[in-house]
């Protein structure tokens with residue numbers, strides 16, 4: 581028999597979460613809310629997940645967030661998030677709370693480092709068919725999903741080599757991407773910040789990529805971490821794919837709705 585989308589241990593954890601006074605539901609975007617696709621601009625949330633997130637955002641004592649590596653501009657473009665959903669972009673460097681954006685501000689040294697990062701990735705991409713460079717306010721992403729495996733591996737190696745001496749550029753490996761940023765930020769910091777501003781008693785965080793491990797490590801006793809897909813993880817729970825997150829979120833709507841049927845009053849976070 582096929583294993584259920586929401587394993588029984590995770591269901592029990594969701595039942596416990598649904599009963600807390602103040603709950604923060606934080607989801608990574610690509611690979612969790614939206615299935616992975618060939619090009620970054622083509623990603624879209626699964627409609628069932630987006631609907632569940634909007635319902636949760638309307639419940640009393642409940643906050644929703646997307647915690648993403650994307651820039652805020654790219655995240656809002658592809659996710660069309662419910663306005664009540666809090667946004668963390670650029671792996672923690674950008675924030676949108678109650679519709680107010682807090683963009684990243686770069687100093688002169690960081691602007692110069694960003695130019696050097698752009699030049700390095702652009703030069704590599706120019707010689708590696710199928711690769712391309714995504715621009716973010718504080719970083720660049722070398723995408724290799726459409727390149728042959730050997731081309732992708734060589735491109736990432738060449739980009740790392742060009743930047744090896746730079747202590748002012750932080751590199752992260754993601755799913756068929758090499759990310760560079762001139763600002764040090766992590767999803768763990770993003771989740772800690774959201775926990776503080778929402779005064780949440782418990783946090784759910786779901787992620788699929790290596791960079792989400794910082795988020796899982798920021799979880800505390802009573803929180804719930806869900807890894808989507810394969811790979812080593814610090815998360816206590818695992819599901820197979822974004823469709824399973826849609827089912828978990830629909831279940832959480834039912835469970836939370838039973839504890840918090842009234843709607844959230846409109847107010848600042």
Ligand SMILES: O=P(O)(O)OC[C@H]1O[C@H](O[C@H]2O[C@H](CO)[C@@H](O)[C@H](O)[C@H]2O)[C@H](O)[C@@H](O)[C@@H]1O
Nearest residue numbers: 609610616617618620648649650725755756757
């Ligand atoms: O933290 P996330 O919300 O998961 O964002 C991580 C990166 O996601 C995007 O790249 C990934 O998704 C693309 C679309 O499915 C896929 O083509 C790519 O291979 C993936 O790595 C995004 O483009 C990056 O900026 C994000 O940092």
